[in-house]
Amino acid sequence: MKSSIVNSQQFDLHWRGTLSDYVTAIAWSPQGKTLAVSSAAGEVMLWRDLPNTQGNNWPLLPLQMAEGQSLDCLAFSQDGQKLAAGGQAGQVKIWCLHDDTRTYRCKPLHTIENAPAWVDKLAWNPCKNQLAFSLGRYVQVWDADTNEVIATLNFDTSSVLDLDWSPDGQKLAIAGYQGAKIWNAQDWNDDPYVLVVPSASLVIAWSPDGKYLACGNMDRTITVIEWNNSITPKSNDISQDFFPWVMRGFPGKIRQLAWSQAKAQLDAPLLAASSVESIVVWEQANDLGWEGRLLQQHSGVVQELAFQPNSFLLASASEDGQVCLWQKAKKLAQILQGAPNGFSCLSWHPQGQQLAAGGQNGELMVWSSFSRRATTGAAMTSSKVTRGQGFSSR
């Protein structure tokens, strides 16, 4: 590991705080000024890095105190002025934040009530002030400008397990039993495209360039399609038209997926996936296939994965109490600690110089890097995946 440290960024603890229970979600505002966190006790807290005030002791500002029912998802709107949180209370709460660096100015804007259904997932359209959130088998899309629910999408086959907007905000992909359904945001009444998976899709993610869509499945596979707008799907099941790649060989169900923003070979991003304590990084090797490599260090379930913006530095937070930083998504560069009972989530600052992580006992940590440098693509080893079939990554 020594040689890697020379070339890598080093992260040092910058600030730490505590919430009263398991940190369920963590998000930076798109401009990077504010960090928001939620907990299983129902808290929502904000933190801002204000170096000229009290240094490391700058407190967390409570936006909502512990109410007993867990908050499970949290997200900032693309303009950074709205924060939405949802959870077991069946409410989606939206706050309005003022974009002033020196103070916290925020006020409740709106609450969407849908008790007793839990709100497990929510996401803002990356281009507009539209919020999509799950409600059992449905996803509703709420428009913050008109204060109206503009669409109610019926996933039908099960409760919604995950959702993700395409980076251009034109498509909304929803995962659940029997795969994914992709709605067209231009016409919500259009029938969705269906990507059939022979089990259930637990996580779904568009690549930042909008070119690929990946589904992580319960049957220990990942399905990836290349979204080509020039192809008009002929059938309801787009797997017939897009010929998905299927990655296999994982030790358990797929829990996390993360695409890199930076491009590697063939102008394709890297895809990192986790299953139990293993992480596999996939890189497109040629037009037909992807090659995977295993990253082994964690001894507990990996809870979240994320690439540093514009680089291949991969961060993984695990139940084993470690956040690992993987140089070029390949070599272990640094291990960060601070949550002895395990980490639950992490998030990169939009400019990549800070990394925040939450712990299962309410720990909240922010690390800062001293030097910034871009990393480049890496040579590939190990297994291959070709369209329609795959081999073990081990």
Place this chain on the structure above:
Amino acid sequence: MVWSLTRQWMQITCNCPYWLFGSRKTTLLNRILTYEHGLKVAVIVNEFGEVGIDNQLVIDANEEIFEMNNGCICCTVRGDLIRIVGNLMRRRDKFDHLVIETTGLADPAPVIQTFFVDEDMQGQLALDAVVTVVDAKHIWSHWESSEAQEQIAFADVILLNKTDLVSNDVLEELEKRIKGMNALAKTYRTRNAELEMDALLGVGAFDLNRALKIDPEFLNETAHEHDETVASVALVESGALDMQKLNDWIGYLLQTQGTDIFRMKGIVNIAGEDNRFVFQGVHMLFDGTRDRPWKPNETRKNEMVFIGRNLNAAQLKEDFRGCLV
């Protein structure tokens, strides 16, 4: 809501070995919730209605069956439970005990299977017991209901409730009939589902280390008259079994009849082994292990019980004997 046949609950324990389920309409479940056991109990009910339970941790779940691609029924799980329980497990002061209502389900097996098949459930929870409450008065007009039959077949504990509304003869007949269907369950007569908590909590019915107890009376009966397609078959043989033959037979049996075998349990004597072998199964899921050594004064024998639909007792017995050394 029909409240006349059977009501079934499953109890799942969080990490530590503990307990069970009851009848929704206040009685049993409320007793469990209010009993001074100092435990935090989460309850998952399967349909909304007048729940009438004052507990913060009552969660409504709509049955979502996830079948895996291979069509194997033992890989059929409850997606909603995985999602909900996974979410509940995050809390620092999480529940000690989870009670899941399975009343009204066509097949309770996916609930049991969820706790054996899913990697998160398996690692953090232990299934304690399946409890079925049978309405002693109204069950008589519902014997043909497959729901009622399966709820009895899957149970570890059966409460014969409303015993004050029927005569003793009727009760005896009922017990006999239930025993014919499910030879493994422990049956209790109750009035308002009143029962000592000991009988309900920490049953450990899915714990392989607990001794298999088959009612000796059931084993001694030579012939059972079954009106139902759901029945128990008990096999008791002395002698030692050939491990390879036994494996082949069980493998074949589960492959061909796994759909019809609801549950099975057994303690067997393997040739050349000083330890007992114990096993249990739910449909095609099979779990077996080497148990304690046979005691010097203990008679080594083989006991097996199958609970299922349309079981051929004579064939099972013959095939089983074929495994003897």
